[in-house]
Amino acid sequence: MKHHHRNPRARGGRRKSAPRRDPLIGFEATTTIREIGARGDGIASITGPDGSSIIAYVDCVLPGDEVRVALRQKRGDGYGAELIELMTRSAPASAPRCSHYESCGGCALQHLDDDSYRDWKRQKAITAVQRAGIDPDEAEELVGAVEISPPASRRRAGFAVHVGATGVHVGFHGRFSHTVVNITDCAVLHPDLMAFRDAFEVFLGKCDPDAAKAIKEVFVTRADNGLDVVIHAGVEPGLDMRQDLADFSQDLDLARLSWKVGDANDEPVAARRTPTVAFEGIDVPVPPGGFLQATQSGEASLVNAIKTALQRIPARHVADLFCGIGSFTFALALGGDRRNVVAVESDPRAVRSLQYAVGQSSSPIKVVERDLFRRPLDKTDLSGLDLVLFDPPRAGALAQCEYLAVDGPEWLIAVSCNPATFSRDIRVLRNGGYELKQVVPVDQFLWSSHLELFAVLHRPKSALS
């Protein structure tokens, strides 16, 4: 299959402007893609000018593709390389699902057909399980089918903003550049987020350009009762901007719009109603920019997996660690039977939101503000628990897992957004006698290389004696 498709966006190998410190930047070569790597890009070896072998990471390619590439930036043990020419396509590729695929850096795997994509994600989960020390056949058996969120379902996004001589740009950063690509269509974001983006671009075009230039990013979360928007800017908004934003919020019926400068707390500029999400029918206020699972269907997959696991876990006393505003807390406390839950979280605003919802609903939940990296639950805290669920940020929960490995309860549920730290943490728990019983891969970041993992672990009481 010959293509000879010259990439129109490739910038060629001889750029005059920026001084080149690394002589390999800009070096061009022809090669064949070996495999798709963990970040979703193609991996190939090229021969450098001195005959040495260099690893190149190339976007939007398939294994077996013959390509001409130019090295653009140092990346780990190799170089991020730009596709200059797709000389031979190895297999039919899926047509791009949006008009920005080649220029926008948001998706890495749109060009895979649906089956290859599903296999790639499942294999990523299997690899993570193997890296926890489990042999390939067992890993293959443990990992279930991938639960993939549908297109147009992502409910939170951060748009980069650039206002300058080239006009107003609201979108995502391009591949190998700091340019903001004005995304006019997107196959992954919920239509409400895209409608906001379009309106915000028009709004900025009408604002005083100097005031608009201060805006760097805008984060949008789709709560159950409207959008929660946080604008990140270099300076405080002036009076005119405040008034314009209040009008804009009213026109778009936004739930809340806040403004944030640096690390300062976000200041609500238009708080028309408190954004809320419902967990097990209980409305929980969402703090500005607060964490939610990226899609509603991903959240539902995780909650279903928890409820299914609870059917065979005889738990009365449960801890929900890194609980956020309670995506799983209410399911643990109220799903099927009532259980006593201790919910632990370090973000004070998330703690206050959850506390408020617990108070309103008289749920059997105690909310504790605590930094679990510095002060993991210890032997005393863990005694009396039947089940601990932990859902840490990307860094994982190493310190907590070290305590669990020694003094943890019979059952654990691990939820992870980072397969690398998942493998490390599960390895620690297995060394403590836990057995991995089940892994469900949940894909909330369609066509990206990200993957969420849900796992159930069990340590028979006899293993401790």
Ligand SMILES: C[S@@+](CC[C@H](N)C(=O)[O-])C[C@H]1O[C@@H](n2cnc3c(N)ncnc32)[C@H](O)[C@@H]1O
């Ligand atoms: C991946 S989110 C999960 C939140 C919640 N389980 C959910 O599904 O909505 C990770 C949570 O860990 C919290 N977190 C981060 N570092 C923490 C720490 N050192 N101690 C306790 N919680 C922390 C974050 O604020 C965030 O709410």
